[in-house]
Amino acid sequence: MKTRTYRNPTGVSRYTGLLLISPFIIGALLLIVYPFVSSFITGLTDGSSFVGFENYKHILSDGQIRSSAAVTLKYALILVPLKLIVSLAAALVLNMELRGIGIFRTAFYIPSILGANLAVIIMWQYLFTSDGLVNQLLETVGLSPVSWYGDPNAALFMIVLLRLWEFGSTMIIFLAALRDIPRELYEAARVDGCGRARAFFSITLPQLKNVIFINLVLQTIAAMQEFNAPYILTGGGPLGKTRTIGMYIYEEMFTYGDAGMANALSWLLFMLIALIVFIMYRVTGTLRRDG
Protein backbone atom coordinates (compact mmCIF):
# COMPACT_ATOMS: atom_id res chain seq x y z
CA MET A 1 0.00 0.00 0.00
CA LYS A 2 1.38 3.35 -0.89
CA THR A 3 1.30 6.08 1.68
CA ARG A 4 -0.48 9.25 0.80
CA THR A 5 0.66 12.75 1.54
CA TYR A 6 -1.98 15.18 2.68
CA ARG A 7 -1.89 18.63 1.17
CA ASN A 8 -2.83 20.86 4.05
CA PRO A 9 -1.55 24.20 5.31
CA THR A 10 1.33 23.87 7.75
CA GLY A 11 0.26 23.12 11.26
CA VAL A 12 -3.02 21.55 10.13
CA SER A 13 -3.47 17.91 11.00
CA ARG A 14 -4.91 15.53 8.43
CA TYR A 15 -7.74 14.92 10.86
CA THR A 16 -8.88 18.55 10.94
CA GLY A 17 -10.91 18.10 7.75
CA LEU A 18 -12.33 14.86 9.05
CA LEU A 19 -13.40 16.63 12.23
CA LEU A 20 -15.07 19.40 10.21
CA ILE A 21 -17.07 16.96 8.12
CA SER A 22 -17.96 14.80 11.13
CA PRO A 23 -21.59 16.05 11.15
CA PHE A 24 -21.87 14.75 7.61
CA ILE A 25 -20.31 11.40 8.53
CA ILE A 26 -22.91 10.92 11.27
CA GLY A 27 -25.57 12.14 8.86
CA ALA A 28 -24.48 9.78 6.12
CA LEU A 29 -24.68 6.83 8.51
CA LEU A 30 -28.01 7.91 9.98
CA LEU A 31 -29.75 9.31 6.89
CA ILE A 32 -28.25 7.37 3.96
CA VAL A 33 -26.65 4.08 5.02
CA TYR A 34 -29.06 3.20 7.81
CA PRO A 35 -32.30 3.70 5.82
CA PHE A 36 -30.83 1.81 2.89
CA VAL A 37 -29.85 -1.24 4.97
CA SER A 38 -32.82 -1.03 7.31
CA SER A 39 -35.46 -0.84 4.58
CA PHE A 40 -33.96 -3.88 2.87
CA ILE A 41 -33.95 -5.89 6.10
CA THR A 42 -37.42 -4.77 7.23
CA GLY A 43 -38.52 -5.72 3.73
CA LEU A 44 -37.58 -9.31 4.55
CA THR A 45 -40.17 -9.39 7.35
CA ASP A 46 -43.91 -9.01 7.63
CA GLY A 47 -43.34 -6.25 10.15
CA SER A 48 -42.29 -8.58 12.96
CA SER A 49 -41.18 -12.04 11.79
CA PHE A 50 -38.81 -13.04 9.03
CA VAL A 51 -40.46 -14.10 5.77
CA GLY A 52 -37.50 -14.17 3.38
CA PHE A 53 -37.95 -12.68 -0.04
CA GLU A 54 -41.77 -13.05 0.00
CA ASN A 55 -42.43 -9.30 -0.11
CA TYR A 56 -39.97 -8.74 -2.94
CA LYS A 57 -41.41 -11.67 -4.92
CA HIS A 58 -44.92 -10.39 -4.32
CA ILE A 59 -44.04 -6.88 -5.48
CA LEU A 60 -42.56 -8.12 -8.73
CA SER A 61 -45.64 -10.21 -9.54
CA ASP A 62 -48.48 -8.06 -8.18
CA GLY A 63 -50.65 -6.49 -10.84
CA GLN A 64 -51.66 -3.46 -8.75
CA ILE A 65 -48.08 -2.56 -7.94
CA ARG A 66 -47.12 -3.05 -11.56
CA SER A 67 -49.84 -0.66 -12.66
CA SER A 68 -48.72 1.81 -9.99
CA ALA A 69 -45.17 1.60 -11.34
CA ALA A 70 -46.54 2.15 -14.84
CA VAL A 71 -48.43 5.25 -13.65
CA THR A 72 -45.26 6.63 -12.04
CA LEU A 73 -43.14 6.01 -15.15
CA LYS A 74 -45.79 7.50 -17.42
CA TYR A 75 -45.98 10.56 -15.18
CA ALA A 76 -42.20 11.01 -15.22
CA LEU A 77 -42.01 10.44 -18.99
CA ILE A 78 -44.60 13.17 -19.65
CA LEU A 79 -43.51 15.66 -17.02
CA VAL A 80 -39.70 15.62 -17.17
CA PRO A 81 -39.19 16.34 -20.91
CA LEU A 82 -41.97 18.95 -20.87
CA LYS A 83 -40.48 20.69 -17.85
CA LEU A 84 -36.95 20.70 -19.28
CA ILE A 85 -38.10 22.10 -22.62
CA VAL A 86 -40.30 24.79 -21.08
CA SER A 87 -37.65 25.88 -18.58
CA LEU A 88 -34.89 25.97 -21.20
CA ALA A 89 -37.08 27.98 -23.56
CA ALA A 90 -38.00 30.40 -20.78
CA ALA A 91 -34.36 30.70 -19.73
CA LEU A 92 -33.32 31.52 -23.31
CA VAL A 93 -35.90 34.29 -23.53
CA LEU A 94 -35.20 35.66 -20.05
CA ASN A 95 -31.45 35.65 -20.71
CA MET A 96 -31.90 38.52 -23.16
CA GLU A 97 -30.80 41.92 -22.04
CA LEU A 98 -34.00 43.89 -21.84
CA ARG A 99 -35.10 46.63 -19.52
CA GLY A 100 -37.14 45.20 -16.66
CA ILE A 101 -36.33 41.59 -17.46
CA GLY A 102 -35.75 40.97 -13.75
CA ILE A 103 -39.46 41.42 -13.05
CA PHE A 104 -40.31 38.68 -15.53
CA ARG A 105 -37.67 36.38 -14.06
CA THR A 106 -39.24 36.85 -10.62
CA ALA A 107 -42.75 36.30 -11.98
CA PHE A 108 -41.73 33.01 -13.59
CA TYR A 109 -39.82 31.95 -10.50
CA ILE A 110 -42.46 32.60 -7.83
CA PRO A 111 -44.63 29.51 -8.50
CA SER A 112 -41.64 27.27 -7.90
CA ILE A 113 -40.80 28.72 -4.49
CA LEU A 114 -44.37 28.10 -3.35
CA GLY A 115 -43.95 24.74 -5.06
CA ALA A 116 -45.16 21.98 -2.88
CA ASN A 117 -46.89 24.35 -0.44
CA LEU A 118 -50.13 22.77 0.57
CA ALA A 119 -52.03 26.00 -0.04
CA VAL A 120 -50.98 25.85 -3.68
CA ILE A 121 -52.09 22.25 -4.08
CA ILE A 122 -55.44 23.13 -2.48
CA MET A 123 -55.70 26.05 -4.90
CA TRP A 124 -55.07 23.67 -7.79
CA GLN A 125 -57.81 21.42 -6.50
CA TYR A 126 -60.34 24.25 -6.72
CA LEU A 127 -59.09 25.47 -10.10
CA PHE A 128 -59.81 22.09 -11.68
CA THR A 129 -63.21 21.24 -10.18
CA SER A 130 -65.93 20.48 -12.71
CA ASP A 131 -67.11 24.11 -12.74
CA GLY A 132 -63.78 25.58 -11.67
CA LEU A 133 -61.72 28.25 -13.39
CA VAL A 134 -60.02 25.99 -15.92
CA ASN A 135 -63.26 24.50 -17.20
CA GLN A 136 -64.88 27.95 -17.27
CA LEU A 137 -62.00 29.15 -19.43
CA LEU A 138 -62.26 26.13 -21.72
CA GLU A 139 -65.96 26.85 -22.21
CA THR A 140 -65.26 30.54 -22.85
CA VAL A 141 -63.04 29.64 -25.78
CA GLY A 142 -65.61 27.16 -27.05
CA LEU A 143 -64.09 23.89 -25.88
CA SER A 144 -65.97 21.29 -23.92
CA PRO A 145 -65.18 21.06 -20.19
CA VAL A 146 -62.94 18.23 -19.03
CA SER A 147 -63.73 15.88 -16.20
CA TRP A 148 -60.41 16.38 -14.41
CA TYR A 149 -61.17 14.01 -11.57
CA GLY A 150 -63.12 11.43 -13.56
CA ASP A 151 -60.94 10.80 -16.58
CA PRO A 152 -57.67 8.97 -15.69
CA ASN A 153 -55.58 10.73 -18.33
CA ALA A 154 -56.97 14.15 -17.46
CA ALA A 155 -56.31 13.53 -13.76
CA LEU A 156 -52.69 12.63 -14.42
CA PHE A 157 -52.32 15.63 -16.70
CA MET A 158 -53.73 17.93 -14.01
CA ILE A 159 -50.87 16.80 -11.73
CA VAL A 160 -48.37 17.24 -14.58
CA LEU A 161 -49.66 20.79 -15.10
CA LEU A 162 -49.18 21.62 -11.41
CA ARG A 163 -45.55 20.50 -11.48
CA LEU A 164 -44.98 22.11 -14.87
CA TRP A 165 -46.25 25.40 -13.48
CA GLU A 166 -43.37 25.20 -11.02
CA PHE A 167 -40.66 25.13 -13.69
CA GLY A 168 -38.87 28.16 -12.18
CA SER A 169 -36.28 26.22 -10.20
CA THR A 170 -35.03 24.37 -13.29
CA MET A 171 -35.19 27.62 -15.28
CA ILE A 172 -32.94 29.41 -12.76
CA ILE A 173 -30.28 26.71 -13.11
CA PHE A 174 -30.42 27.03 -16.92
CA LEU A 175 -30.20 30.84 -16.64
CA ALA A 176 -27.06 30.60 -14.52
CA ALA A 177 -25.51 28.21 -17.03
CA LEU A 178 -26.41 30.42 -20.00
CA ARG A 179 -24.66 33.32 -18.32
CA ASP A 180 -21.49 31.24 -18.06
CA ILE A 181 -21.22 30.63 -21.82
CA PRO A 182 -18.38 32.83 -23.16
CA ARG A 183 -19.68 35.63 -25.37
CA GLU A 184 -16.76 35.25 -27.77
CA LEU A 185 -18.18 31.95 -29.00
CA TYR A 186 -21.26 33.70 -30.35
CA GLU A 187 -19.26 36.57 -31.82
CA ALA A 188 -16.91 34.18 -33.59
CA ALA A 189 -19.89 32.26 -34.93
CA ARG A 190 -21.49 35.44 -36.25
CA VAL A 191 -18.28 36.41 -38.04
CA ASP A 192 -18.31 32.99 -39.66
CA GLY A 193 -21.83 33.71 -40.93
CA CYS A 194 -23.62 31.44 -38.53
CA GLY A 195 -27.36 32.04 -38.05
CA ARG A 196 -29.27 32.06 -34.77
CA ALA A 197 -30.70 28.58 -35.01
CA ARG A 198 -27.32 27.20 -35.99
CA ALA A 199 -25.67 29.00 -33.05
CA PHE A 200 -28.24 27.48 -30.69
CA PHE A 201 -27.55 23.94 -31.87
CA SER A 202 -23.78 24.24 -32.24
CA ILE A 203 -22.94 26.47 -29.28
CA THR A 204 -25.70 26.79 -26.71
CA LEU A 205 -26.84 23.17 -26.50
CA PRO A 206 -23.33 21.64 -26.36
CA GLN A 207 -22.30 24.17 -23.70
CA LEU A 208 -25.35 23.31 -21.62
CA LYS A 209 -25.10 19.53 -21.78
CA ASN A 210 -23.86 19.07 -18.21
CA VAL A 211 -26.60 21.27 -16.81
CA ILE A 212 -29.22 19.56 -18.92
CA PHE A 213 -28.01 16.28 -17.47
CA ILE A 214 -28.13 17.58 -13.89
CA ASN A 215 -31.65 18.92 -14.38
CA LEU A 216 -32.73 15.70 -16.07
CA VAL A 217 -31.50 13.60 -13.15
CA LEU A 218 -32.90 15.87 -10.42
CA GLN A 219 -36.31 16.17 -12.10
CA THR A 220 -36.53 12.45 -12.77
CA ILE A 221 -35.79 11.63 -9.13
CA ALA A 222 -38.40 14.15 -8.00
CA ALA A 223 -41.01 12.82 -10.41
CA MET A 224 -40.40 9.17 -9.52
CA GLN A 225 -41.17 9.86 -5.86
CA GLU A 226 -44.19 12.12 -6.40
CA PHE A 227 -46.50 11.88 -3.40
CA ASN A 228 -48.03 15.18 -2.27
CA ALA A 229 -49.91 16.15 -5.41
CA PRO A 230 -51.74 12.88 -6.15
CA TYR A 231 -52.31 12.28 -2.42
CA ILE A 232 -54.10 15.60 -1.99
CA LEU A 233 -55.51 16.26 -5.46
CA THR A 234 -56.86 12.91 -6.56
CA GLY A 235 -56.26 10.50 -3.67
CA GLY A 236 -54.85 8.17 -6.33
CA GLY A 237 -58.08 8.04 -8.31
CA PRO A 238 -59.86 7.61 -10.61
CA LEU A 239 -59.51 3.82 -10.41
CA GLY A 240 -56.01 4.09 -9.01
CA LYS A 241 -54.79 5.61 -12.26
CA THR A 242 -52.85 8.36 -10.47
CA ARG A 243 -51.62 6.21 -7.59
CA THR A 244 -47.87 6.71 -7.78
CA ILE A 245 -45.43 4.33 -6.10
CA GLY A 246 -44.84 7.00 -3.47
CA MET A 247 -48.54 6.90 -2.57
CA TYR A 248 -48.55 3.12 -2.67
CA ILE A 249 -45.70 2.97 -0.12
CA TYR A 250 -47.52 5.40 2.15
CA GLU A 251 -50.76 3.41 1.98
CA GLU A 252 -49.04 0.08 2.63
CA MET A 253 -47.47 1.58 5.75
CA PHE A 254 -50.18 3.76 7.22
CA THR A 255 -53.44 2.43 5.78
CA TYR A 256 -52.68 -1.30 5.85
CA GLY A 257 -49.94 -1.21 8.53
CA ASP A 258 -47.69 -3.50 6.48
CA ALA A 259 -44.21 -2.23 7.39
CA GLY A 260 -42.47 -5.10 5.62
CA MET A 261 -44.19 -4.43 2.34
CA ALA A 262 -43.75 -0.64 2.59
CA ASN A 263 -40.01 -0.99 3.24
CA ALA A 264 -39.47 -3.59 0.52
CA LEU A 265 -41.26 -1.31 -1.92
CA SER A 266 -39.18 1.70 -0.77
CA TRP A 267 -36.00 -0.25 -1.30
CA LEU A 268 -37.03 -1.42 -4.77
CA LEU A 269 -38.02 2.13 -5.71
CA PHE A 270 -34.56 3.28 -4.73
CA MET A 271 -33.02 0.55 -6.89
CA LEU A 272 -35.28 1.50 -9.78
CA ILE A 273 -34.30 5.17 -9.51
CA ALA A 274 -30.61 4.27 -9.21
CA LEU A 275 -30.95 2.08 -12.32
CA ILE A 276 -32.64 4.86 -14.28
CA VAL A 277 -29.98 7.38 -13.26
CA PHE A 278 -27.24 4.90 -14.16
CA ILE A 279 -28.77 4.27 -17.60
CA MET A 280 -29.11 8.01 -18.19
CA TYR A 281 -25.48 8.43 -17.21
CA ARG A 282 -24.31 5.73 -19.59
CA VAL A 283 -26.53 6.70 -22.51
CA THR A 284 -25.59 10.36 -22.32
CA GLY A 285 -21.95 9.53 -21.57
CA THR A 286 -20.60 9.95 -25.09
CA LEU A 287 -22.85 12.96 -25.67
CA ARG A 288 -21.58 14.72 -22.57
CA ARG A 289 -17.93 14.04 -23.34
CA ASP A 290 -17.37 15.22 -26.89
CA GLY A 291 -17.86 18.60 -28.43
Place this chain on the structure above:
Amino acid sequence: MKKLLLYLLLTAAALLMLYPLLWLLGASFKTNDEIFTSVWFMPKVLDLSVYKRAWQTVTPYTMGHYFLNTFMIIVPKTAFAVLSSVLVAYGFARFDFPLKKLFYGLLICGMLMPSIVTVMPMYSFWSRLGLLDTYIPLTLPALFAGEGMFVFILIQFFKGIPREFDEAARIDGCGTLKTLFLVLVPCIKPAVISIAVFTFLWTMNDFLGPLIMIQSVEKYPLSLALRLSVDSTGQGYELRTVIAMSVIGLIPSLAVFAIAQKKFVSGITAGGLTG
Protein backbone atom coordinates in the same frame (compact mmCIF):
# COMPACT_ATOMS: atom_id res chain seq x y z
CA MET B 1 -41.65 46.84 -32.96
CA LYS B 2 -40.11 43.44 -32.41
CA LYS B 3 -39.25 44.46 -28.88
CA LEU B 4 -42.80 45.55 -28.17
CA LEU B 5 -44.08 42.18 -29.33
CA LEU B 6 -41.62 40.46 -27.03
CA TYR B 7 -42.77 42.53 -24.06
CA LEU B 8 -46.38 41.73 -24.84
CA LEU B 9 -45.59 38.04 -25.03
CA LEU B 10 -43.61 38.09 -21.78
CA THR B 11 -46.35 40.01 -19.98
CA ALA B 12 -48.97 37.55 -21.17
CA ALA B 13 -46.85 34.61 -20.01
CA ALA B 14 -46.13 36.23 -16.64
CA LEU B 15 -49.85 36.90 -16.11
CA LEU B 16 -50.64 33.31 -16.98
CA MET B 17 -48.08 32.17 -14.41
CA LEU B 18 -49.38 34.45 -11.66
CA TYR B 19 -53.10 34.36 -12.44
CA PRO B 20 -53.80 31.28 -10.28
CA LEU B 21 -52.39 33.14 -7.27
CA LEU B 22 -54.40 36.28 -8.07
CA TRP B 23 -57.46 34.12 -8.49
CA LEU B 24 -56.83 32.52 -5.10
CA LEU B 25 -56.62 35.94 -3.46
CA GLY B 26 -59.83 37.08 -5.18
CA ALA B 27 -61.66 33.84 -4.43
CA SER B 28 -61.06 34.33 -0.71
CA PHE B 29 -63.72 37.08 -0.87
CA LYS B 30 -66.18 35.30 -3.14
CA THR B 31 -69.25 33.24 -2.36
CA ASN B 32 -69.24 29.65 -3.61
CA ASP B 33 -71.59 30.68 -6.36
CA GLU B 34 -69.33 33.49 -7.51
CA ILE B 35 -66.24 31.28 -7.45
CA PHE B 36 -67.79 28.87 -9.91
CA THR B 37 -69.43 31.37 -12.24
CA SER B 38 -66.85 34.07 -12.79
CA VAL B 39 -63.44 33.73 -14.41
CA TRP B 40 -62.32 37.21 -13.41
CA PHE B 41 -60.38 37.28 -10.16
CA MET B 42 -61.86 40.50 -8.70
CA PRO B 43 -64.65 39.80 -6.21
CA LYS B 44 -67.89 41.80 -6.30
CA VAL B 45 -67.59 42.84 -2.66
CA LEU B 46 -64.53 43.10 -0.45
CA ASP B 47 -65.62 41.71 2.89
CA LEU B 48 -62.56 41.37 5.09
CA SER B 49 -64.39 39.51 7.86
CA VAL B 50 -63.64 36.24 6.07
CA TYR B 51 -60.04 36.60 7.19
CA LYS B 52 -61.14 36.82 10.79
CA ARG B 53 -63.02 33.56 10.39
CA ALA B 54 -60.07 31.99 8.58
CA TRP B 55 -57.74 32.99 11.40
CA GLN B 56 -60.05 31.19 13.88
CA THR B 57 -59.97 28.07 11.64
CA VAL B 58 -62.43 25.20 11.90
CA THR B 59 -60.05 23.39 14.27
CA PRO B 60 -59.73 24.01 18.03
CA TYR B 61 -56.72 26.32 17.49
CA THR B 62 -56.17 29.59 15.65
CA MET B 63 -53.79 30.00 12.74
CA GLY B 64 -51.45 31.85 15.09
CA HIS B 65 -51.02 28.60 16.99
CA TYR B 66 -50.10 26.71 13.82
CA PHE B 67 -47.73 29.47 12.70
CA LEU B 68 -45.97 29.22 16.04
CA ASN B 69 -45.67 25.44 15.64
CA THR B 70 -44.23 25.88 12.16
CA PHE B 71 -41.67 28.36 13.39
CA MET B 72 -40.70 26.05 16.23
CA ILE B 73 -39.62 23.67 13.48
CA ILE B 74 -38.21 26.24 11.07
CA VAL B 75 -35.98 28.25 13.39
CA PRO B 76 -33.83 25.42 14.81
CA LYS B 77 -33.86 23.59 11.49
CA THR B 78 -32.57 26.60 9.58
CA ALA B 79 -29.87 27.32 12.15
CA PHE B 80 -28.79 23.66 12.17
CA ALA B 81 -28.77 23.40 8.39
CA VAL B 82 -26.71 26.55 7.87
CA LEU B 83 -24.17 25.73 10.57
CA SER B 84 -23.62 22.09 9.60
CA SER B 85 -23.52 22.75 5.84
CA VAL B 86 -20.96 25.53 6.27
CA LEU B 87 -18.68 23.38 8.46
CA VAL B 88 -18.86 20.35 6.18
CA ALA B 89 -18.40 22.33 2.99
CA TYR B 90 -15.40 24.11 4.53
CA GLY B 91 -13.87 20.73 5.39
CA PHE B 92 -14.35 19.44 1.85
CA ALA B 93 -13.24 22.62 0.12
CA ARG B 94 -10.15 23.51 2.12
CA PHE B 95 -8.71 20.38 3.73
CA ASP B 96 -7.29 17.05 2.72
CA PHE B 97 -8.06 14.05 4.90
CA PRO B 98 -8.31 10.25 4.83
CA LEU B 99 -11.20 8.75 2.83
CA LYS B 100 -12.07 12.14 1.34
CA LYS B 101 -13.08 10.63 -2.02
CA LEU B 102 -15.34 8.07 -0.36
CA PHE B 103 -17.16 10.73 1.66
CA TYR B 104 -17.49 12.99 -1.36
CA GLY B 105 -19.05 10.08 -3.21
CA LEU B 106 -21.48 9.55 -0.33
CA LEU B 107 -22.39 13.23 -0.50
CA ILE B 108 -23.37 12.88 -4.15
CA CYS B 109 -25.22 9.61 -3.39
CA GLY B 110 -27.17 11.38 -0.66
CA MET B 111 -28.31 14.00 -3.16
CA LEU B 112 -29.71 11.24 -5.33
CA MET B 113 -31.43 9.43 -2.46
CA PRO B 114 -35.19 9.91 -2.78
CA SER B 115 -36.76 11.05 0.46
CA ILE B 116 -39.71 8.71 0.05
CA VAL B 117 -37.22 5.85 0.43
CA THR B 118 -35.70 7.12 3.64
CA VAL B 119 -38.93 8.19 5.26
CA MET B 120 -40.22 4.69 6.14
CA PRO B 121 -37.05 3.47 7.91
CA MET B 122 -36.70 6.85 9.64
CA TYR B 123 -40.28 6.57 10.89
CA SER B 124 -39.46 3.22 12.53
CA PHE B 125 -36.21 4.66 13.86
CA TRP B 126 -37.82 7.63 15.62
CA SER B 127 -40.72 5.48 16.75
CA ARG B 128 -38.32 3.07 18.48
CA LEU B 129 -36.72 6.03 20.26
CA GLY B 130 -40.17 7.18 21.35
CA LEU B 131 -39.70 10.54 19.63
CA LEU B 132 -42.66 10.49 17.28
CA ASP B 133 -45.08 13.38 17.74
CA THR B 134 -42.17 15.67 18.71
CA TYR B 135 -40.33 18.10 16.45
CA ILE B 136 -37.02 16.26 16.88
CA PRO B 137 -37.43 13.98 13.80
CA LEU B 138 -38.12 17.09 11.72
CA THR B 139 -35.33 19.32 13.04
CA LEU B 140 -32.45 17.18 14.31
CA PRO B 141 -31.43 15.65 10.94
CA ALA B 142 -30.57 19.18 9.74
CA LEU B 143 -27.73 19.18 12.27
CA PHE B 144 -26.00 16.48 10.19
CA ALA B 145 -25.77 18.36 6.90
CA GLY B 146 -28.69 16.28 5.67
CA GLU B 147 -29.16 18.38 2.52
CA GLY B 148 -26.27 17.36 0.24
CA MET B 149 -27.23 20.02 -2.27
CA PHE B 150 -26.43 22.80 0.21
CA VAL B 151 -22.99 21.39 0.97
CA PHE B 152 -22.34 20.99 -2.73
CA ILE B 153 -23.26 24.62 -3.50
CA LEU B 154 -21.18 25.94 -0.59
CA ILE B 155 -18.14 23.92 -1.69
CA GLN B 156 -18.26 25.67 -5.06
CA PHE B 157 -18.46 29.04 -3.30
CA PHE B 158 -15.55 28.28 -0.96
CA LYS B 159 -13.47 27.23 -3.94
CA GLY B 160 -14.12 30.65 -5.46
CA ILE B 161 -12.34 32.40 -2.58
CA PRO B 162 -8.55 32.66 -3.12
CA ARG B 163 -6.54 30.60 -0.63
CA GLU B 164 -4.49 33.71 0.12
CA PHE B 165 -7.39 34.83 2.32
CA ASP B 166 -6.92 31.79 4.56
CA GLU B 167 -3.16 32.27 4.66
CA ALA B 168 -3.44 35.94 5.57
CA ALA B 169 -5.87 35.09 8.36
CA ARG B 170 -3.54 32.39 9.64
CA ILE B 171 -0.62 34.83 9.74
CA ASP B 172 -2.81 37.20 11.69
CA GLY B 173 -3.28 34.47 14.23
CA CYS B 174 -6.68 33.06 13.27
CA GLY B 175 -7.25 29.38 13.91
CA THR B 176 -9.24 27.07 11.65
CA LEU B 177 -12.68 28.06 12.92
CA LYS B 178 -11.90 31.74 13.32
CA THR B 179 -10.71 31.84 9.70
CA LEU B 180 -13.99 30.26 8.65
CA PHE B 181 -16.38 32.49 10.54
CA LEU B 182 -14.50 35.80 10.48
CA VAL B 183 -12.99 35.69 7.00
CA LEU B 184 -14.62 33.16 4.69
CA VAL B 185 -18.29 33.18 5.68
CA PRO B 186 -18.63 36.96 5.19
CA CYS B 187 -17.30 36.43 1.63
CA ILE B 188 -20.05 33.98 0.75
CA LYS B 189 -22.95 35.66 2.51
CA PRO B 190 -25.30 35.37 -0.51
CA ALA B 191 -24.83 31.60 -0.57
CA VAL B 192 -25.41 31.30 3.17
CA ILE B 193 -28.57 33.39 2.87
CA SER B 194 -29.79 31.24 -0.03
CA ILE B 195 -29.42 28.15 2.12
CA ALA B 196 -31.33 29.73 4.99
CA VAL B 197 -34.08 30.87 2.62
CA PHE B 198 -34.33 27.49 0.92
CA THR B 199 -34.57 25.73 4.28
CA PHE B 200 -37.31 28.15 5.29
CA LEU B 201 -39.29 27.66 2.08
CA TRP B 202 -38.90 23.89 1.97
CA THR B 203 -39.94 23.56 5.60
CA MET B 204 -43.00 25.75 4.98
CA ASN B 205 -43.83 23.42 2.09
CA ASP B 206 -43.00 20.14 3.78
CA PHE B 207 -46.04 17.93 4.03
CA LEU B 208 -44.92 14.29 4.08
CA GLY B 209 -42.53 14.76 7.01
CA PRO B 210 -45.06 16.21 9.48
CA LEU B 211 -47.83 13.98 8.10
CA ILE B 212 -45.86 10.94 9.19
CA MET B 213 -44.10 12.18 12.31
CA ILE B 214 -46.72 14.41 13.99
CA GLN B 215 -49.98 12.95 15.23
CA SER B 216 -51.63 15.37 17.63
CA VAL B 217 -53.50 18.32 16.16
CA GLU B 218 -52.09 20.53 18.89
CA LYS B 219 -48.62 20.12 17.36
CA TYR B 220 -49.64 20.39 13.71
CA PRO B 221 -47.64 22.77 11.54
CA LEU B 222 -49.50 24.95 9.07
CA SER B 223 -49.50 22.45 6.19
CA LEU B 224 -51.26 19.75 8.19
CA ALA B 225 -53.71 22.26 9.67
CA LEU B 226 -54.67 23.37 6.15
CA ARG B 227 -55.18 19.80 5.08
CA LEU B 228 -57.32 19.13 8.16
CA SER B 229 -59.46 22.19 7.44
CA VAL B 230 -60.07 21.13 3.85
CA ASP B 231 -61.01 17.64 4.97
CA SER B 232 -63.37 18.76 7.69
CA THR B 233 -65.36 21.07 5.45
CA GLY B 234 -68.26 19.24 3.89
CA GLN B 235 -70.55 19.90 0.95
CA GLY B 236 -72.06 23.36 0.77
CA TYR B 237 -69.46 24.79 3.12
CA GLU B 238 -68.12 28.24 2.34
CA LEU B 239 -64.96 27.64 0.37
CA ARG B 240 -63.69 31.15 0.90
CA THR B 241 -62.77 30.48 4.53
CA VAL B 242 -60.42 27.66 3.55
CA ILE B 243 -59.14 29.68 0.60
CA ALA B 244 -58.43 32.61 2.91
CA MET B 245 -56.51 30.23 5.15
CA SER B 246 -54.43 29.20 2.15
CA VAL B 247 -53.72 32.83 1.32
CA ILE B 248 -52.57 33.48 4.88
CA GLY B 249 -50.48 30.32 4.69
CA LEU B 250 -48.60 31.60 1.64
CA ILE B 251 -47.69 34.96 3.18
CA PRO B 252 -44.56 33.89 5.13
CA SER B 253 -42.97 32.27 2.07
CA LEU B 254 -43.73 35.25 -0.16
CA ALA B 255 -42.51 37.70 2.47
CA VAL B 256 -39.22 35.89 3.00
CA PHE B 257 -38.70 35.62 -0.74
CA ALA B 258 -39.42 39.33 -1.21
CA ILE B 259 -37.01 40.36 1.55
CA ALA B 260 -34.18 38.06 0.51
CA GLN B 261 -34.82 38.13 -3.21
CA LYS B 262 -31.77 40.08 -4.36
CA LYS B 263 -29.17 38.19 -2.36
CA PHE B 264 -31.04 34.95 -2.80
CA VAL B 265 -31.15 34.94 -6.58
CA SER B 266 -27.50 35.94 -6.90
CA GLY B 267 -26.73 33.17 -4.43
CA ILE B 268 -28.22 30.49 -6.65
CA THR B 269 -27.15 31.87 -9.99
CA ALA B 270 -23.54 32.32 -8.92
CA GLY B 271 -23.75 28.96 -7.19
CA GLY B 272 -21.56 27.19 -9.68
CA LEU B 273 -24.26 24.55 -9.95
CA THR B 274 -23.43 24.67 -13.60
CA GLY B 275 -19.88 23.39 -13.27
